[in-house]
Amino acid sequence: MIKTQVCVLGAGPSGVTASIYLKRGNIDFVLIDHGPLGGKAGLTAEIDNYPPFKSISGPDFAFKLFEMLEHNNIEVKYEDIISVEKDGSDFKVVTSLEEYSCKAVYFSLGTTDLRLNLPRENELYHRGISSCAVCDGNLFRGQTMAIVGGGNSALEEALYLSSITNKVYLIHRRNEFRGNAQYVDMVKNNDKIEILTPYIIKSLHGDSSLEGLTLLNVETNEEKYLEVKALFEYVGAKPNTECIKFDDVKDDKGYIIVNIDMSTKVKGFFAGGDVTNKKLRQIAVAIGDGANASDSIISYLRDLR
Ligand SMILES: Cc1cc2nc3c(=O)[nH]c(=O)nc-3n(C[C@H](O)[C@H](O)[C@H](O)COP(=O)(O)OP(=O)(O)OC[C@H]3O[C@@H](n4cnc5c(N)ncnc54)[C@H](O)[C@@H]3O)c2cc1C
Structure with a gap:
């Protein structure tokens, strides 16, 4: 001792x-x-x-x-x-x-960091799913990526990803973001970032690595498939x-x-x-x-x- x-x-x-x-x-x-x-x-x-x-x-x-x-x-x-x-x-x-x-x-x-707790999430973690855009984003440079979350971290890291690729989806379950107004404006004015609200992720797709997401609109129940190579989770x-x-x-x-x-x-x-x-x-x-x-x-x- x-x-x-x-x-x-x-x-x-x-x-x-x-x-x-x-x-x-x-x-x-x-x-x-x-x-x-x-x-x-x-x-x-x-x-x-x-x-x-x-x-x-x-x-x-x-x-x-x-x-x-x-x-x-x-x-x-x-x-x-x-x-x-x-x-x-x-x-x-x-x-x-x-x-x-x-x-x-x-x-x-x-x-x-909390996780989404979706089926296959553990299996695909580090195979396209991550909680750290700055650590892993570069692996997917130039490819389509998604971020899920509505706070400052999600907004900031979406902006970061937009500097290394041309298409970033930002998925949030509410229509309003919790993050600060300056980041919200920067995200809204960034033409590489597509905001998808109010959506949750329903399922994850891909065999050996992430290939896509099925989203569910929580107001209309409409489903949408997104082809993405990476998903970064910022959900609390x-x-x-x-x-x-x-x-x-x-x-x-x-x-x-x-x-x-x-x-x-x-x-x-x-x-x-x-x-x-x-x-x-x-x-x-x-x-x-x-x-x-x-x-x-x-x-x-x-x-x-
Ligand atoms: C994506 C992201 C972006 C952010 N951007 C900003 C920003 O722009 N500006 C800003 O001000 N803040 C930002 N933050 C928040 C900021 O990082 C935190 O507020 C800050 O790091 C908190 O410091 P801390 O020392 O309390 O805890 P932490 O930084 O979390 O440090 C805790 C330490 O404890 C260690 N630890 C934990 N468990 C154990 C264990 N069991 N055994 C041994 N060691 C352990 C960890 O290794 C870690 O080094 C961001 C956070 C994230 C996730």
């Missing part, structure tokens, strides 16, 4: 920020992530709302986070976090390789909180309920970023949470003495 003052769980924007502040506060901590570093931010094509970058690609942003860790001599433990348990007033974190005992936890494991996410083995910190959807200082009902357990019950899940918020939490953790440890 490795003893440390703080376990920082997750090296996305939030966990990296918390780690930098803890390091500068001379706190003994470990930062654990199963990789890839940079979290979800690394999976987007273009980030153009995080100052001071006018625009930066997701992979470049993730690399800059990694450089910040190196610059601050912060080592990452590349391990899978399996459970986080209470151990008296301390915490026990069990990973695929080690057990850690710590006085405080910063929990920033983010979210996992669930918080990565199953590994937490104590009560009182989650809401009914599994997101962690935090106070204004990022503390929770459980003393010593702090959380931030996408995994918490907030309205806006974005890099600026995740980074702010990490800074805020580390300051609270430093005060918490001081009060324990």
Whole structure:
């Protein structure tokens, strides 16, 4: 069992920020992530709302986070976090390789993308179906692709795909998009993107890889067949909180309920970023949470003495 003052769980924007502040506060901590570093931010094509970058690609942003860790001599433990348990007033974190005992936890494991749960989806996953346009879009460069979803991620990634091919279908089950107005306008004014609403995907076609989709119009019940080589799913996410083995910190959807200082009902357990019950899940918020939490953790440890 490795003893440390703080376990920082997750090296996305939030966990990296918390780690930098803890390091500068001379706190003994470990930062654990199963990789890839940079979290979800690394999976987007273009980030153009995080100052001071006018625009930066997701992979470049993730690399800059990694450089910040190196610059601050912060080592990452590349391990899978399996459970986080209470151990008296301390915490026990069990990973695929080690057990850690710590006085405080910063929990920033983010979210996992939801899937459509259609027949044959698992079979065709990575054979035309993906949750990451920036990772896999290039494999289908120049071919017809589809995106399903109605939030910012779906809109942004549809715009990205339109830069590498001439035909992108954007499928959404409602007539209105949830994403911000600027992206909605950009998508509507892009002649490479065809918006299909209110449609759901009824079935997936293809033998060894995706070849087409049958859509169902939820208002008229009309069916439509689309020939596509790739489908990117952006249909929501669930918080990565199953590994937490104590009560009182989650809401009914599994997101962690935090106070204004990022503390929770459980003393010593702090959380931030996408995994918490907030309205806006974005890099600026995740980074702010990490800074805020580390300051609270430093005060918490001081009060324990
Ligand atoms: C397609 C897409 C486009 C986006 N575009 C933008 C944008 O333009 N601007 C913007 O501000 N935001 C954007 N976002 C949102 C942004 O990426 C997130 O808000 C941000 O990454 C949240 O940071 P986080 O640190 O809370 O969590 P995450 O970035 O999700 O990081 C969580 C970390 O925890 C690790 N982890 C999870 N489970 C385990 C485990 N069991 N064991 C070990 N490690 C684990 C993961 O590897 C990951 O590194 C986008 C998101 C997506 C999906």
